[in-house]
Amino acid sequence: MFKRLAPLAPYLKRYWPSLALGGVSTVFYNVVKVLIPLVIGHAIDDMHSGITEQKVMYHALRLVGLAVLSGLFLYLTRQVVIGVSRKIEFDLRNDMFANLERQSASYYQTHRTGDIMARTTNDLNAVRQLLGPAIMYSANTIVFTAAALPFMYRISPKLTFFAFVPLPLASVLVQYFGNRIHTRFERIQAMFSDISAKAQENFSGARLIRAFAQEDAEIASFEKANQEYIRRSLLLVRLMAMLWPTLEFVLGLSLMITLLVGGHEVVSHFISVGEFTSFNVYMVQLTWPMIAVGWVVNLFQRGTASVVRIDELLKEVPTIRDAEGASHTAEEINGAISFRNLNFAYNEGSPVLSDIDLEIPAGSSLAIVGPTGSGKTTLVNLIPRLYDAPVGSVLIDGRPIREYRLEDLRRSVGFVPQETFLFSDSIRENVAFGVASATDAEVEAAASTAHIKTEILEFPKGFATMVGERGVTLSGGQKQRTAIARAVLRDPKILVLDDALASVDTYTEERILGGLREVMQGRTTILIAHRVSTARNADRIAVLVEGRIVELGTHEELIGEGGYYNELYEKQQLEEEIAVTS
Numbered sequence: 001m002f003k004r005l006a007p008l009a010p011y012l013k014r015y016w017p018s019l020a021l022g023g024v025s026t027v028f029y030n031v032v033k034v035l036i037p038l039v040i041g042h043a044i045d046d047m048h049s050g051i052t053e054q055k056v057m058y059h060a061l062r063l064v065g066l067a068v069l070s071g072l073f074l075y076l077t078r079q080v081v082i083g084v085s086r087k088i089e090f091d092l093r094n095d096m097f098a099n100l101e102r103q104s105a106s107y108y109q110t111h112r113t114g115d116i117m118a119r120t121t122n123d124l125n126a127v128r129q130l131l132g133p134a135i136m137y138s139a140n141t142i143v144f145t146a147a148a149l150p151f152m153y154r155i156s157p158k159l160t161f162f163a164f165v166p167l168p169l170a171s172v173l174v175q176y177f178g179n180r181i182h183t184r185f186e187r188i189q190a191m192f193s194d195i196s197a198k199a200q201e202n203f204s205g206a207r208l209i210r211a212f213a214q215e216d217a218e219i220a221s222f223e224k225a226n227q228e229y230i231r232r233s234l235l236l237v238r239l240m241a242m243l244w245p246t247l248e249f250v251l252g253l254s255l256m257i258t259l260l261v262g263g264h265e266v267v268s269h270f271i272s273v274g275e276f277t278s279f280n281v282y283m284v285q286l287t288w289p290m291i292a293v294g295w296v297v298n299l300f301q302r303g304t305a306s307v308v309r310i311d312e313l314l315k316e317v318p319t320i321r322d323a324e325g326a327s328h329t330a331e332e333i334n335g336a337i338s339f340r341n342l343n344f345a346y347n348e349g350s351p352v353l354s355d356i357d358l359e360i361p362a363g364s365s366l367a368i369v370g371p372t373g374s375g376k377t378t379l380v381n382l383i384p385r386l387y388d389a390p391v392g393s394v395l396i397d398g399r400p401i402r403e404y405r406l407e408d409l410r411r412s413v414g415f416v417p418q419e420t421f422l423f424s425d426s427i428r429e430n431v432a433f434g435v436a437s438a439t440d441a442e443v444e445a446a447a448s449t450a451h452i453k454t455e456i457l458e459f460p461k462g463f464a465t466m467v468g469e470r471g472v473t474l475s476g477g478q479k480q481r482t483a484i485a486r487a488v489l490r491d492p493k494i495l496v497l498d499d500a501l502a503s504v505d506t507y508t509e510e511r512i513l514g515g516l517r518e519v520m521q522g523r524t525t526i527l528i529a530h531r532v533s534t535a536r537n538a539d540r541i542a543v544l545v546e547g548r549i550v551e552l553g554t555h556e557e558l559i560g561e562g563g564y565y566n567e568l569y570e571k572q573q574l575e576e577e578i579a580v581t582s
């Protein structure tokens with residue numbers, strides 16, 4: 001077990017002075033606690049030979065003194081040990097988040113979000129309980145039992161033996177019930193996650209549910225899940241209801257034995273009434289630590305399993321990271337992109353890109369068109385290394401992209417993805433994402449280039465308007481233009497727009513392209529498009545079909561070729577004519 005807990009060692013090491021203080025105060029706390037029954041016993045025997053006010057006062061003060069001392073040490077122990085467990089929880093949470101942030105995009109396709117969330121919440125909680133309560137209660141139990149046993153043994157070895165017989169049973173019972181409670185609790189938690197996910201989907205998919213008139217069906221299905229939840233909860237309630245009476249019975253048994261055997265010892269004058277009382281107080285004090293043993297064993301089992309799961313997450317090495325010796329920086333990037341004999345497949349599946357040979361000179365623009373699923377997004381994703389192409393098949397300024405530091409490479413690419421993601425934050429912060437030093441004027445200029453500034457200023461709070469779950473809902477086109485502003489603000493050498501004008505009308509498209517033309521000066525721009533109107537003004541247009549470049553040239557050249565692009569052009573011309581005449 002200790003080997004499995006090894007990943008915690010560096011974290012514990014960090015706080016060793018606090019842990020040492022916790023250890024010392026645990027010893028002091030238990031030593032003081034062990035003295036209390038002795039003082040009570042002495043007091044009784046002393047008063048047995050005649051009670052005086054002075055004696056009562058003296059013994060009472062001694063007890064109060066000990067109680068205050070033990071309280072102080074207990075406070076110190078809890079404060080220090082539980083405090084350290086919280087600090088380690090904080091460190092672990094930070095480390096896990098940092099490592100999750102470093103993982104490549106594909107990590108999130110192969111790992112379920114629910115599992116990641118469980119590791120960062122439930123497992124972390126279990127580890128904290130192991131570090132805090134589990135360690136503290138085990139230390140208390142061990143130290144107190146070790147300190148109390150010699151005193152109990154000195155009072156009566158026979159009584160000690162008999163009184164201890166049922167106590168381990170309490171601990172075994174707690175462990176047995178604890179295990180079953182844990183299993184049932186996990187099932188309830190799993191069901192609760194299902195219910196929450198269902199409710200959440202219903203809230204975010206509210207429009208779809210209304211449109212399909214599925215409210216009643218959804219209510220019925222939710223009620224079914226909720227019923228299962230209550231059924232499982234009641235099973236747990238039954239188990240808990242059985243645990244406490246059973247425990248009370250076992251502890252009562254132990255006290256009864258103490259009373260019977262101890263009473264007999266007193267009557268036979270083997271021990272005094274004071275000693276008998278001391279012994280009873282020891283028994284009462286030992287009850288909780290004995291119960292705690294079973295509980296602590298459960299905490300250790302759960303905690304150890306969780307440490308393993310957390311360690312797996314912490315050790316996960318990002319598949320895409322800086323290559324060894326990657327030293328070239330953003331300043332060295334001019335923006336010429338080359339694809340050389342590029343073949344690519346996701347996870348060793350069927351090829352998505354085949355024999356791509358393409359040179360995009362620095363500062364030029366390229367439009368990529370092609371049927372859906374032909375690999376356009378995949379091709380541009382390889383430039384900022386969102387997925388890794390085979391070594392040497394993607395180059396920037398003649399250098400394989402792996403020779404650049406990942407952060408610098410990505411900083412040089414302004415990316416407008418196909419699906420816009422906006423954070424639940426103000427529009428300003430969404431535009432300035434990744435550029436901490438951006439001034440208001442720069443943010444506004446970027447918004448102006450993306451032709452969204454006027455619309456933003458029409459919102460009551462302008463750029464401070466919140467978007468996403470806590471704010472206004474932007475239209476698809478507004479979202480895309482916010483994303484364009486975000487990419488432009490980064491002032492990148494390479495600008496990639498993945499179907500970024502799909503949600504705007506042709507008039508707005510024309511205006512955005514006009515604005516971008518200025519921005520595109522001196523930058524390499526790649527535009528993925530489904531409309532000829534987006535592609536036609538690019539320096540060159542590449543047609544991608546089933547992962548291969550089948551046509552490459554200017555608008556005029558491709559029209560002349562009479563291939564896919566020409567067909568697309570004629571079809572869209574026809575559509576426009578029909579739209580005008582109808």
Ligand SMILES: Nc1ncnc2c1ncn2[C@@H]1O[C@H](COP(=O)(O)OP(=O)(O)OP(=O)(O)O)[C@@H](O)[C@H]1O
Pocket residue numbers: 109346352370371372373374375376377378379418
């Ligand atoms: N992360 C991924 N894992 C596995 N396969 C993927 C992944 N992303 C895309 N694909 C597959 O690769 C192929 C090309 O997809 P891609 O998104 O590059 O096409 P596209 O030309 O951009 O399409 P669209 O015009 O519809 O956006 C598709 O068959 C798609 O199913």
